[in-house]
Amino acid sequence: EDQVTQSPEALRLQEGESSSLNCSYTVSGLRGLFWYRQDPGKGPEFLFTLYSAGEEKEKERLKATLTKKESFLHITAPKPEDSATYLCAATLIQGAQKLVFGQGTRLTINP
């Protein structure tokens, strides 16, 4: 069964304290690996798409990386406004563009 698992479930950091979020996936043929940010009560906001192992993408304080079994979202010197739930999702080679999501990591940055 296609599965995406994120860890930790929740993470609390001090402002400026860098860390990483993990997303491991077991899918039958990965087409793309996605990271979204979701604020409470709102829809997910697209951050990155990764397609192949070794690929990296950056946006401000965020950097996403991909290996054959997992993806990491690195957060460098975070600010309170980076507080949100970060969702990882995979889409498969076979079939339509269905996204398989992890349960998310709830990130809190304290000032």
Place this chain on the structure above:
Amino acid sequence: DAGVTQSPTHLIKTRGQQVTLRCSPKSGHDTVSWYQQALGQGPQFIFQYYEEEERQRGNFPDRFSGHQFPNYSSELNVNALLLGDSALYLCASSYQGGVTQYFGPGTRLLVL
């Protein structure tokens, strides 16, 4: 450039009733997917529409049905509502051949 829009933003229904949620895709997009997100969980795929037909369906009962119109907008219908249907319903759009899906703000459904 308007993003994905959904209506209504919030809805309260009672058990056994029926509900219709609406979605307009991002400009230039022709594919619409619907997801259900329970509190504290990741979104779960309901189904996807392209060229007015359902292309793929997740593990949801037949009480969940949908439609896509010629202008690519879409509706999600849920019949015989259960308490467990309370959730945030998300619409996402993309274009055929593309990979990235863009989400709307969601409709919060509460079933009492």
